[in-house]
Amino acid sequence: MGSDLYALDFDGVLCDSCGESSLSAVKAAKVRWPFVFEQVDATMEEWIVEQMYTLRPVVETGYENLLLVRLLVEIRVPSTRKSSVADGLTVQEILENWLQLKPTIMADWQEDRDSLVDLFGRVRDDWIKNDFSGWIGANRFYPGTADALKFSSSEVYIVTTKQSRFAEALLKELAGIDFPSERIYGLGTGPKVKVLQQLQQMPQHQGLRFHFVEDRLATLKNVIKEPALDKWNLYLVTWGYITQKEMEEAEGISRIQLVDLPDFSKKFK
Structure with a gap:
């Protein structure tokens, strides 16, 4: 890996x-x-x-x-x-x-x-x-994200407030990816800051570089408040559910990198 x-x-x-x-x-x-x-x-x-x-x-x-x-x-x-x-x-x-x-x-x-x-x-x-x-047809994957996920050589986890079974079904049926259920931290697994702490503490993850990709500025700001998560590289995507005002605010936060869709697909592979 x-x-x-x-x-x-x-x-x-x-x-x-x-x-x-x-x-x-x-x-x-x-x-x-x-x-x-x-x-x-x-x-x-x-x-x-x-x-x-x-x-x-x-x-x-x-x-x-x-x-x-x-x-x-x-x-x-x-x-x-x-x-x-x-x-x-x-x-x-x-x-x-x-x-x-x-x-x-x-x-x-x-x-x-x-x-x-x-x-x-x-x-x-x-x-x-x-x-x-x-139900499947009412969702769509953003262009290139499914392929980026499918062919990534990195360790990948999904950390979401969605119920895990729905994320898993969409990955399988819409993206054609049998994503391991144990790598999906969904609703009920605790706040995202706690999940990130768990991931970085796992013995098999020692020595890896950590990256967290989000479309909610408030979530990334919560990560920044946690000194224990200083190792994480933070990315705010420009294509998700985000306002122009939030993107402008993020540009003034040195810890956060804005990433667009083509760059995400390249970086991820």
Whole structure:
């Protein structure tokens, strides 16, 4: 094997799952809050999915898609409002203030993170079971990433907030890669900073160069705060769920390297 270890985020680095996660969120939100979605027709569903492409950069964990979908309905349909923030709220304001809005709407709606995570997973499982090709087709790998992964000579791990079984299914069915399940650290394996610490402490990884590739600036900033992770080379991709503002901020952080898609494919091989 090569002398490099790559820890790769999945959504936004390897795979564009925004269409699938938005459609799954609409399906799950209809189950969770049927009274909210009684007034949502097909045209409004299309509008919701369009807005989710704009809002995708704020999503750290999949269940947040459900919250965003419901909030969008409350913005458009005043009679459904149960939150204290929806009146006059814009999509741009959600993008800029999500960390403050999320706990507010969770409290207003009396929602629970674990049950939303569970529901989101079950709805995806049902979709996969009943319409596997439709679920697969709602995702796509970014150009060149599957080949880069397939032919890499480095030690590669996937570190993601997606549930591992979904990442593994997409790698196999969409990218044609039988990726070892023990190399996928998905939702429930702990924060990414802890996973990176585990990887660098494994005896078989001593002497390797460590690289972490992400599309969330906030995640890389959390890594920088951990002195124990000073050995990691950090990369922020320019093609994932990232805003122009975040890319500009990253350019001022010496520890972070911005990488575009062609450079990633070259570097990785």
